[in-house]
Amino acid sequence: MGGGKLIVITGPMFAGKTTRLIEELKGEAHDRKVILFKSQMDNRKSATDVVTHDGLSMPAQILPNGEECARVLRQAAREYEVIGIDEGQFWKASPRFSETLEEIVSKHSKTVYVALLNRRADGKPFDVSMKLLPLADTVYSLKASCSKCGGPATMTQRLVNGVEAFGEEFVVGGSEKYEARCREHFVKVGNEE
Numbered sequence: 001m002g003g004g005k006l007i008v009i010t011g012p013m014f015a016g017k018t019t020r021l022i023e024e025l026k027g028e029a030h031d032r033k034v035i036l037f038k039s040q041m042d043n044r045k046s047a048t049d050v051v052t053h054d055g056l057s058m059p060a061q062i063l064p065n066g067e068e069c070a071r072v073l074r075q076a077a078r079e080y081e082v083i084g085i086d087e088g089q090f091w092k093a094s095p096r097f098s099e100t101l102e103e104i105v106s107k108h109s110k111t112v113y114v115a116l117l118n119r120r121a122d123g124k125p126f127d128v129s130m131k132l133l134p135l136a137d138t139v140y141s142l143k144a145s146c147s148k149c150g151g152p153a154t155m156t157q158r159l160v161n162g163v164e165a166f167g168e169e170f171v172v173g174g175s176e177k178y179e180a181r182c183r184e185h186f187v188k189v190g191n192e193e
């Protein structure tokens with residue numbers, strides 16, 4: 001088997017990260033015990049399943065934030081061989097999120113998949129992305145289509161009433177609040193550090 005693996009699926013919104021995650025997990029589930037976690041903040045389409053924009057779905061458990069997070073992950077590592085996590089950026093405030101995943105992969109030889117937004121709405125990388133990407137055995141960097149030019153998009157633009165808006169945080173939503181953009185068409189708004 002060759003030990004554990006951490007696979008990170010990253011990119012902007014609308015790049016198909018969750019679809020890719022579910023496809024990988026369904027493939028693994030043919031011969032291994034698989035669990036999928038989601039955030040309690042993500043209840044856009046279902047409280048119990050992860051559901052993609054294109055209608056693919058898979059049952060999921062809630063992974064809590066904070067100190068509870070590491071305990072639930074370790075428990076899952078005892079019962080399952082493959083752990084999937086959707087929207088990994090939601091655990092940015094959980095102190096040992098990336099460390100616990102590294103421990104599960106390296107000490108317990110489990111396979112962990114994390115789907116993860118690459119950047120915040122202000123264009124800066126998520127701390128979780130910066131911690132997890134160097135730990136990954138495999139990174140799938142997915143692109144969306146720019147809403148302005150149709151070219152490959154790596155950025156997520158926040159829109160309020162149709163106008164580009166500043167905001168570090170993402171609210172989970174559909175196409176009415178966010179668009180994928182290429183670097184040229186990403187508009188950086190407000191609060192320069």
Ligand SMILES: [Zn+2]
Pocket residue numbers: 146147148149150151181182183184185
């Ligand atoms: Zn563009």
